[in-house]
Amino acid sequence: METIYTKFKSGLQRSKTLLVRNIQSVFGAAESWDKIDYEQLEEALIRTDLGVQVTRRIVEYIKEQYERGVIHTTSDIIECTKQLLYVFLSDDCETPVVYAESGPTVILMVGVNGSGKTTTTGKLANMWQQEGKSVLLAACDTFRAAAIEQLKIWGERTGCQVISGKYGADPASIAFDAVHAATARKSDILIIDTAGRQHTKKGLMDELAKIKRIIQKAISNAPHETWLVVDGSTGTNALQQAKMFQSSADINGLCITKLDGTSKGGVVVAIHDEFKLPIKFVGLGEKESDIQIFNAKVFCEALFSE
């Protein structure tokens, strides 16, 4: 049977070995480590999209440890980096989904265009249905052509009902209806899929705030979870995305998608380090089952396994 660990690992496999190989090639033969070596280590880390800030902190730490004679070998560096990344991440990065005490747990999915909101919504629905929970979906992307159809197909695949409206309709009103429907149908979970929006568009960001306000009119403490869906291949702009979505939509979690490619997803560490947002789920493929709960230990181990 495929365990979570092996699956996560196989998804991330390509990236890890590369990082390890890079580090080994940098420090392998050298008698003593000099400036050039550190620059190369920096590059190896940058390649994983950890970002300049996190990378520099790691390199400085390793440099200091080496100069103090604490570490000597390549495997020391790998071990040291692994631990450091884990430190960056471990601060509340895994928090389980908190379900509402009564009534449906409302989850709002937000993010930039093409990050994978609808696919992640479908995968989550599938996962919770399998666990025996009843899930209702709300198609609040009334802007992009065929976005509603896309979610409806996921509804059919996973056996979830989908609340939808017309194209061009106010997404907040659909969200409102969906919350009422979820309460009436005694659904355990309601996942609201919203339209992709660039974080730089003020009008669209305000729309998100409105959706949240309207949902609160139906259930005062909803949405219980607001998750930003981030494409794992995004570079430093992911930080900007997190910042803007946090200020407009008050996000309280992240879903990282498309980590089955060669993308290292290092941006996860950078975002968490800066905004202390927990990472809820990781998307690892196109099938409905290709989703995993984020686990920092597994992530760090997987990043360095050979």
Add this chain to the structure above:
Amino acid sequence: MFENISDKLQDTFKNLTGRGKLTESNIEDAMRDVRLALLEADVNYKIVKEFVDEVKSECLGERVMKSITPGQQAIKIVNDHLVQLMGESNVALDLSAKPSIILMVGLQGGGKTTTTAKLAHHLQKEGKSILMVAADVYRPAAIDQLEFLGRDLNIPVYSNKGTSNVTGIATTALAAAHRDNVDVMLVDTAGRLQIDQDLIQELKNLKQHLNPAEILLIADTALGQEAVSVASHFNDALNLTGIVLTKMDSDAHGGAALSMRKVTGKPIKFVGVGEKTQDFEPFYPDRMASRILGMGDVVSLVEKAAETISEEEAKKLEQKMLKKKYDFNDFLSQLGQMKKLGGLGTILDMMPGGKKLKDAVNIDDNMLTHIEAILSSMTPYERNHPDVLKEMSRKKRIAKGSGRPVDDVQQLLKRFDMMKSMVSNHKKFPGMFGGGSGQYNSIKSSGQQSKTMSQKAKKAKRKKHKKKR
């Protein structure tokens, strides 16, 4: 979080002025900043290295070392190198065949389907007849999406939901294209990872069958270090003819563009700049260089202004101002124009140094909304005759109507008077409220673009923004 390269360089060199000669280590420091800034802009680390080495050796030359403005010189060298890397000029599509086939490929979520419709619309405007082919048989509702877009644009779409044989779909579509005498056939394919052997093979087969004139890689501007792997894999497998950058309307610095261009040697042909079908433009390397450098993008701002504000309208307004007949109606319509341009924040972002100014004065677009609310609460008569607004009862009514305190109304009236007297003091006031269209006219009429805009004019523009608050 992010300090742009041009500011960084300016700062680095500012500390050095007045010290006489620059030393090699001064340059070395500056290059370290360039390196970090490029890495933060997501330029691939390997390319950064080459780039910095080249720029450094040039900076060590006489021109910079002996210049009184080494900062400016260094920025110019960095900028020139960026433009050169980006490709000197825009490269058009090769549409000589009939039908010319364009294959759209890329990762999931990059914007292929949207871009297919945008490109189709763009070519349609050039008078080409077009057929779009829905060959994404994997993502749920991808075919529906292209069909919807085709219906909106009145462009035919070939699809066949009954099969997942992509080559089959394409072959039938090609026959239809020949039959209908279509000029360009656009093939929208499914998103795929560059390392997915089976799906890449599918594209190879498609290429063999169709012999496309263009194979375009559709890539997100916000891509990170992976951009190089993505672009090189797709290029190795398919020999791309160009790249389309999508989601350029975000604030990503777009270093990925540089990486992809450099690693494939293939030109970036178009950029997607918004969600609507018309939000699509040819790619201009010099503008991208400015963006990565963080030098602002005045050309785009001027173009954007030209799109939203008609020249006639602007002239009329300027005449009115000169004749001291400027009233609240004009003020209101100008506010509307600014909003169309994306609000103060967006405008400042596009101006050189605008980012800094924005941080310094904490620009808030709500301010505009408040002003608009106040203006909208006036009667048409009041807007035409601002003088009657001296009556307190009117002020109170307007404050109530707009939900703003009376103080705000007072302040607005005061500022409006100030502006008017300012205008009458100047025989020829170069720009109006916020300095938008007046300057735009002068730029446009002289046929010149931003580069000729003197530092002075820019400063004046900034000042005006400040004053407005």
